[in-house]
Each structure stands twice: as structure tokens, then as C-alpha cells.
Amino acid sequence: MESLVLNCIGNKSPGIVDTLISSQVDTVGKAITNCYLLVTEIDFLNNLKDSEHDIVRQKFISRLCDASLFIIYYCSDENDYIMFDVRGDGVFRIDCEQKRLVEVRQNDLLRISERHSEQSYLKSTGQYHFATPSHKHTNVFFRLGDSIQNKDELDRIAFWLLQQVESSDFILIDSWSIAALPLRAMQLIGKVIPFEALPAHPAKKKRECYSLLKSNSRLISQSNSPLLIVSVVSSGSLIQNFTNIVKSISFKANFSALAVYSFEEKDYSLCKLAHEVRNYDFNDCEHCKSGSKAIEIHPSAYYIKDMRDAGVCLKKALAEGNRAFFDKYSKNLDDLLFFHKGDPDKNQKHYAYFIDYTKLLSLEQFRQQIETLTKVSIAEKATIVCLRVDYLVEYLKEIKDCNVIELGAPSHIESPENIKILLSSNQIVVYESTVINGEFLTLINTRIRENNSLAGKVSDLLFLTGLFRPSSKSIEQRLNRSLAYKDPKVIRNFKYIEMVVLPDPKMGECPWCVERNSLKDVLKPSFMKTGILDLRLELLSSLECGIRGSDALFHFNESTKNICLGNESYLAPMGTSIAGVVAAVASGVQLLRENSDEKNRLAPRFPYIQSLSLDNFTNFDEGLIRAAFIRVATSIEFGMIEKEKIIQYLISQMGRDNQELMVSEYFLAMICGKFPANSHLPDEIAQKVRMAGPTIKEYLGL
Structure with a gap:
């Protein structure tokens, strides 16, 4: 049960109440028992008391699903808070217990403190x-x-x-x-x-x-x-x-x-x-x-007095946490990886980093892992519960003589015919092709546990995903706790065939969304769009196609599109393409964001700013890796003091032969607001920027 407090302060017309109820009644999330209107104008009170407003009062009460409606009116003449009961037949002054008033005030002010808790x-x-x-x-x-x-x-x-x-x-x-x-x-x-x-x-x-x-x-x-x-x-x-x-x-x-x-x-x-x-x-x-x-804490501003940057670096021990994936698939990444793409199986839901699971299924090295897991973990005549049938399901069906329940929706698992199949099965395999947070697996687990016909009668549960690509390794721990916990009556397991940690930013926070929106802001509409930035914007505009291959980064010219990773990098093997390096760096930065070592975690939050250190750019001298760091990190993750050091260092490196990819990403970082527009670039670099078009030249002060 919950109370709703509506702000009618300074208003003279009760008409605002209907709008407030409509906009806020659903935000409480619980059944409302009492609604309180905060009022300071006597005209509001008198207008609502008027008999002409009988229908209006009844409408308010009806919209509140018959919850009680009260007014708390501050009266200057009495220097007190007065309470009124609003009913269909009138507005009546009632005795206001101090305890009740304190409770309403406490709840109202507490909600304010919690609304912006991240900032305050x-x-x-x-x-x-x-x-x-x-x-x-x-x-x-x-x-x-x-x-x-x-x-x-x-x-x-x-x-x-x-x-x-x-x-x-x-x-x-x-x-x-x-x-x-x-x-x-x-x-x-x-x-x-x-x-x-x-x-x-x-x-x-x-x-x-x-x-x-x-x-x-x-x-x-x-x-x-x-x-x-x-x-x-x-x-x-x-x-x-x-x-x-x-x-x-x-x-x-x-x-x-x-x-x-x-x-x-x-x-x-x-x-x-x-x-x-x-x-x-x-x-x-x-x-x-x-x-x-x-x-x-500053004694008068009440802000942090000695806030400062502390730079953190992506080190070998952390980066190698995902190395196995990039070692295994380095030659296939241009086909597997997409950026800034919509998923056709999920109504083009946007993903900043997208791995084509259908293509992954076709690779021999992935199929070998399916065979290995099948021998160890899948029982004969198991029942596979899935949203759609793919190669892996067909393989298990053939090799292990499995039943298959292809669900149109998670609730369909509780149909009588499906329950009958599940109860006769040696093992239930709940399968989802690609998992980020495991929502489908968790939902099916909950339905099995809470269904009277299934609870306590299922003896072997395996939750299986082909590609597990969480944004944090802690998600694996959470899924093991919720799906594969020790159970004296049920064998429970959570397994995956392949795993790689990748960021999962919301649409708009994706690096390519940021690029697209920034280019829209600076490019002037024209009938003929022929500049390299116009072509780039056109490329970024289709979620259906997404971005792939060398287009993961921006290029001043075609000559940089064939650059590959050099030897002895702990991010990925030699010869890894541009797309693979961008994904590997994004994976490493995500591991840095979720680092269990708090002192070395990338956490650019007030009051103690832990941002990317200059070491990330001095330790890796290849322009490709530096470009990838500039691309995947957010503006705030560069900090302030560390950013100044990074900018000075990168400018000093721009004239080197192998830095052109870094230069083109640096240029975009200026447009996207990650780096300040800088008119003191080396002459040869400024010339390349000017070639992008007069609009950009003016925008960056070049």
C-alpha cells in the first residue's frame, strides 16, 4: 500500500489535478490507498468546494480507483497545515493528526532525496x-x-x-x-x-x-x-x-x-x-x-575539496581474460562482427557490438565445441526448450534423440502438452542462442519452479547458451547463483559454448551513435553529399546493415583500411583486422570498467575520478590500437587532467608514419566532443582535416 503526494502548490484551478493523477499514478508501482494534494492557494480550495465541481471531484476519486483523496492546505492566517477530505459530495475539513502529517512529509521528502541519489x-x-x-x-x-x-x-x-x-x-x-x-x-x-x-x-x-x-x-x-x-x-x-x-x-x-x-x-x-x-x-x-x-568536503560549498584524476591502465593480466576468443576466431572476425547494428530477430533492437550467431554456428571450430559439450553434458532423449530452432538444436535432436519444444512465448512452457513432455524427460535443456543478461533463461527457470505440476518433479536442468557475451564476468556469477545453485533434489547447471565480455551500451551511448549524431549536428544539409563525412554519415544511418570490417573506424582515405595488428600484442594475435582490434580493445576497456580491483577500475564518477591513463597510449604504440581506444572509450572516461596529458602526447605522435588511423579517430573525437577542438595541430594533420570540407574546417577552427 502506498500514498501519492501531488504538487498543486501555487495553482488556483483544480483542473491540474486530473493531469497530475494521469501522469503520476502509474509511477508509484503499488496499490494507492491515499492521495494528498499540497495546496497553498485559497482559490484552489474554494473552487474545488463549489457544488459545480461535484462531477470533477467524483472523476478524481474514480481515477484513483477509489483511494481516499485529501488536501493539505497551508493557511497563512492560522500559520498551520490544515487537512481536508475530498469526497464526491463535497470537501470537508478534518482534524489533522501531527503523526499523519509527519508521515506524509517524510514520504514526500524522502522520494525527492532518492530521485537524484546518484548526484546528491x-x-x-x-x-x-x-x-x-x-x-x-x-x-x-x-x-x-x-x-x-x-x-x-x-x-x-x-x-x-x-x-x-x-x-x-x-x-x-x-x-x-x-x-x-x-x-x-x-x-x-x-x-x-x-x-x-x-x-x-x-x-x-x-x-x-x-x-x-x-x-x-x-x-x-x-x-x-x-x-x-x-x-x-x-x-x-x-x-x-x-x-x-x-x-x-x-x-x-x-x-x-x-x-x-x-x-x-x-x-x-x-x-x-x-x-x-x-x-x-x-x-x-x-x-x-x-x-x-x-x-x-569543502566547508561552504559542501563539495569535494581535493577531487582529482587517477589514471588506470589496461594491463596484460586483465586483457588476456578474453584473449581465447580472439585467438580462436581472429581470421573470421570480419564476417562475425558488426557494430551499431539492429538484430533482425528482435525487431532491429540496437546493439553497439553484435556477433552474428548464425555465422558463428557455421564455423568448424565452434561446431567442434558443440560436439565436445554434447558428449559431456547432454543426456539421451533430453528435451530442449528454445525460442527458435537452429543448427545446434537440430544437431542435438539428431545425436541425442532429443525432444524439442519451440516456444512462441515463455508462458507456453506451462501448456498441458509441454508439461507432459517435460515430466517424461531425462533432462531439460533450456537453450538460448545468445545471452547477455540471461533474462529468458531466468524467466523459464522461474516458471518451472513456480508451476505446481513441475516444481519438485524435474530432476535435471541444464541452462545452455551458444554465445555468452555479458558486459561483466559478475553476470556469470549471478546466473550461476540463480540458475545453477546447489539443489538436493535437482541437478542444475549453467553452461556456454563460447564466452566473450563486450560492452552493452544503450542506444545513443554507442560510440557509432555518438559519431552519427555529432556528424548530423555539424554537417550542413546539401543536395549533393559527396564529402567523406557525408558518406560516413550515410553509412552510419542504417541499423539494418550496421557497420562492419574496416569501417569500424573512420578513415581519411582508403589506404588505411587494410591495416592489421602487429605481433606480440596481448589484445589479439598478429594479423587481426581492424574490426577485431576494435572489439578486443572494447572488451578490454569493459573488463577495466568492471575490474574487481577497485583501485584499478575505470570509474569516472564523482567524487574520485578514475579515468584512462596516458599509459594506455604509451604502452601501445600502434596507431590502430590507439584509434580503437579513442573510439570505444566515452568522453568522461578520458577524465580531465589525464585527457590533457593524452592530447599533448597524441599530437606529438601524429606525424609518425603508422599513426594515420589514430589521427582520423582523433579528428572525429574533436567533432564528438571527446577532445576539444584544437587549432594547434601539426600543419600536415591540419591539412588533412581541411580536406574533409569547409564546414568542418570552420567548426574546428582550422
């Missing part, structure tokens, strides 16, 4: 934690300013401040980052109240806080109810330190304190955050003892 919560890892301005070391830091990202969030927080703001005649806030809150609250109640922001946390800048209070002594001395608004309270030291300063100045008026959020239950807090916080004194910190680095 700084969370420690084994590598770093946070040193707060109060000299406490902590595992979690929450910055309210980063949770206020639109008017709705500003309105809601301001609404719950109205009672205290209306009661005050002088306001102090802990940071200018939340200045919008008292300003919006004043706007809603039509009142102007003088306010200031503390220069910093009082524990850090006691003298400056003291001076600020002294400079406002006339306003404070004339004040009857000054108010301190704190965005987030963790240990409570800010309020305690501030109270001590106020006492030392001997003001007659006593400041009241209000915290919007707190990590612990506080009488003066509007909402308790859900995250558990662990605070330690700086001289006895468990985080520090475990080797974690303390990163300082």
Missing part, C-alpha cells in the same frame, strides 16, 4: 571516504542542492518549510546552494524576510560566522524569532557549534533550528534519510584504518 549522495568505497567540515570522517555525504533539479522539487521542499519561515523574521541558511528554498517559501506566503548564508561550517570558520552575526546584530536584536535552516544534519555539530557562537554574543532572541534532512531522528528535522551513516572522529577512524583515503 556521495558514497564511500574501500578506496575513499569523506572528511566533513566538523572533522568527522563518514561513509555517506548528502548534498541537498543537488536534489533540487526542477520546480516541482523546489516547491515541495519549500511547502514543508512554510510554517517555520512564516514564523520567523530573520533567516540564516547553512549554504547559498539552498538559497532558493527560503526565497520560494517567501514568494508563496507573500512575505519578505531578511536572510543570510553562513560563510562556512562554524567548526571550520568560527570567526567568520561570529563576524556575520555581529554585522547583522541590529536585525537579530530586533528579531523575535530568528531561524537557522540547515540542509542536512549528520552528527549535528553545525547546529551545536552555531548555538555556542550565538550564546557567546548574548543575543536576547534565541535562534530556532530547522534541518530539511537528517541521518538520525531529530526533533528539528523534517525528514530522516534512509541511508545508514557511520561517523568517526578523525583520530580514530575505522575507514582510515582499513586503508581508505579521506577526501575533504
